[in-house]
Each structure stands twice: as structure tokens, then as C-alpha cells.
Amino acid sequence: MSQIKQSETIKFLFQAIRNCTQDFHIRNLIGVGGYGKVYKGMLSWGNHVNQLVAIKRLHVTQVGQGTKEFNSEVTMLSKYPHKNIITLIGFCDDNKEMILVYEYASRGSLDSYLTGTTRPDRPSWTQLLKICIDVASALDYLHNHVSQNYRIIHRDIKSGNVLLDESWNAKLADFGFAKIGLANQDTSFVITNVTDTAGYCDPQYLKTGFLTKESDVYSFGVFLFEVLCGRMECEQRYNDERKFLHHLARTCYKNGEIDKIIDNRIRKDIKPRTLLKFSSIAYQCLEKSREKRPPIAEVVIQLKLANQIQVSLNLILLTPSTFF
Numbered sequence: 001m002s003q004i005k006q007s008e009t010i011k012f013l014f015q016a017i018r019n020c021t022q023d024f025h026i027r028n029l030i031g032v033g034g035y036g037k038v039y040k041g042m043l044s045w046g047n048h049v050n051q052l053v054a055i056k057r058l059h060v061t062q063v064g065q066g067t068k069e070f071n072s073e074v075t076m077l078s079k080y081p082h083k084n085i086i087t088l089i090g091f092c093d094d095n096k097e098m099i100l101v102y103e104y105a106s107r108g109s110l111d112s113y114l115t116g117t118t119r120p121d122r123p124s125w126t127q128l129l130k131i132c133i134d135v136a137s138a139l140d141y142l143h144n145h146v147s148q149n150y151r152i153i154h155r156d157i158k159s160g161n162v163l164l165d166e167s168w169n170a171k172l173a174d175f176g177f178a179k180i181g182l183a184n185q186d187t188s189f190v191i192t193n194v195t196d197t198a199g200y201c202d203p204q205y206l207k208t209g210f211l212t213k214e215s216d217v218y219s220f221g222v223f224l225f226e227v228l229c230g231r232m233e234c235e236q237r238y239n240d241e242r243k244f245l246h247h248l249a250r251t252c253y254k255n256g257e258i259d260k261i262i263d264n265r266i267r268k269d270i271k272p273r274t275l276l277k278f279s280s281i282a283y284q285c286l287e288k289s290r291e292k293r294p295p296i297a298e299v300v301i302q303l304k305l306a307n308q309i310q311v312s313l314n315l316i317l318l319t320p321s322t323f324f
Contacts, residue, residue, distance in 0.1 A: 010090030069176030221285025230263025
């Protein structure tokens with residue numbers, strides 16, 4: 001079924017996966033999506049002894065469905081590891097199954113913290129800033145550092161695909177739609193069947209079918225505004241311009257009203273200079289013209305500057321005045 005070579009990463013027997021998840025018991029179920037189900041498991045195999053892992057079992061309803069995405073995920077994550085990209089431990093393709101075994105991200109996906117949750121362990125604004133830098137660093141690696149001759153375009157950047165470990169380190173996940181192309185080409189791919197998540201997708205890519213690294217930058221801009229506004233890109237409860245965040249954020253920024261859509265839970269912690277820097281880079285990512293969007297390496301620099309501004313102003317407030 002799979003074209004993945006066993007030497008590229010660990011191939012597990014199906015029985016090992018069943019044992020790991022207690023035969024996919026419902027109490028170990030931690031996530032459900034259009035792709036299938038995700039289970040928490042305790043892995044004991046080779047050098048992995050009682051290691052907590054996440055098991056993604058792809059839902060297959062017909063022959064060949066999901067095979068391309070499965071192979072893409074295994075290939076990308078096996079060949080191009082990074083501290084801010086989820087670690088693939090292994091896979092299983094026995095018995096017509098398509099199963100992926102990842103490191104366990106104990107805090108789950110970022111989107112669960114951005115919506116109307118009141119959970120007490122929600123990340124602070126400084127932690128959210130660090131998460132944004134982590135994701136941008138992962139994209140910078142994919143676009144510029146996987147190889148001298150190649151780049152990877154993720155194609156599905158959103159808060160739901162950002163996982164968090166115990167220390168709030170971000171891990172970019174879900175490489176099923178990722179594409180690898182030559183680094184010296186302006187247009188990496190021509191894709192007639194656009195499958196990217198609606199709302200996060202580069203409008204020029206939607207219009208022309210030309211996929212470039214700037215398409216990821218656009219999606220990342222939507223992601224940044226999700227973090228700042230504490231909501232998802234599409235909110236079905238609205239029937240006006242508030243429904244799609246990229247429209248709302250672009251309008252508010254141009255009108256100098258970005259403060260009106262900031263998440264109230266972090267509003268008091270954001271320094272005005274930090275907000276100016278953060279919203280500026282997020283807005284630039286959402287430029288309709290690809291040529292006007294910043295390269296992801298520049299986005300990393302600007303986000304780190306925003307973080308430095310935030311940290312330095314926090315220190316000033318914490319430092320007691322000295323009188324002579």
C-alpha cells in the first residue's frame with residue numbers, strides 16, 4: 001500500500017499499535033477530524049519504553065483514499081526534523097491501515113485555547129508571542145533551510161495545526177498537503193484542485209492555481225490575527241464582515257482600529273508598541289499581492305523584535321524606581 005521505505009523511519013506492526021492504544025479504546029481518544037481519529041497511547045517498542053505518544057489513525061472508506069497524504073506526511077517528517085515541527089516516531093501500513101505515531105504534545109492544539117474557553121491554563125500574551133515565533137521559525141526552516149536546492153510549502157497553516165508541549169513550545173503539524181519544490185523557482189507548483197482550508201488560503205493561489213512560499217506567508221498572517229483576536233478565521237455566528245477574520249482584521253488595521261478586535265483576555269498585557277509591531281507584520285502577511293508580503297525570515301525577525309519590546313517594557317514596569 002505505502003511507498004515509504006522502512007529505513008526512513010520506524011515501521012510498527014499493527015498489533016503493536018493495538019497494544020499501545022488498548023485496541024483503540026474510547027478512553028484513549030483525544031481527537032476526531034475529517035482525516036480520522038487520534039488516540040493517546042503508551043509505546044514500548046525498541047528504544048521507546050513506556051513513551052507517551054499520539055496515534056493518528058486515518059479513516060479509509062475506499063481504496064487509495066488518503067494514501068498520497070499519508071506518504072507525504074511520513075516522507076516530510078522523516079527527512080526534515082526541526083524542534084518546532086512535530087516529531088514522527090513511526091508509522092503502520094499493515095492490514096490496509098494508515099497510522100502515524102507522533103510525539104505526544106500534552107497541551108493539545110492551539111485553537112482550543114483561542115476560542116471562548118475559560119480554561120485556567122490558557123497561555124499568556126508573552127507565551128503566545130513565543131508560540132508565534134516558534135511557528136514562524138518552523139516555516140523559515142521549511143522555506144529556506146531544508147536544502148540548498150529545495151523548499152517545502154506546508155499549505156495548511158492554521159492554529160488547529162499547531163500543537164503545544166508541556167512547556168508551551170509550538171510544534172507545527174499536519175504535513176499531508178505539503179509540497180516540496182525547487183528553491184530557485186518563483187512558482188513552485190501549478191495546482192488545479194485547491195484543497196487548502198478555506199479562509200486561510202492565499203487569494204492569488206485560489207485565483208490562479210499558482211502555489212508559492214508566499215501562500216504560506218498569507219496563511220500565517222491569518223494565524224497571527226487568530227492569536228491576537230482569540231478567535232478562528234471563520235465564525236459562523238456572524239453574517240457580516242466579522243464572519244471572516246482576514247476581512248475584519250484588514251479593515252480594522254487600515255482604519256486604525258485594531259484595538260477593537262483584540263482578545264479581551266490578553267488586552268491588558270499587550271504593550272502599545274508591541275501591538276503596533278505585531279499587527280503591522282500580520283497585516284503585511286495578508287497583502288493581496290504576493291510581491292508585497294514579507295519573506296518568512298523577515299517575519300521571524302519582526303516577531304522577535306515585538307517580543308523584545310514586550311519583555312523590555314515588562315522589565316521597566318517591574319524595576320523599582322531609584323532615587324538619588
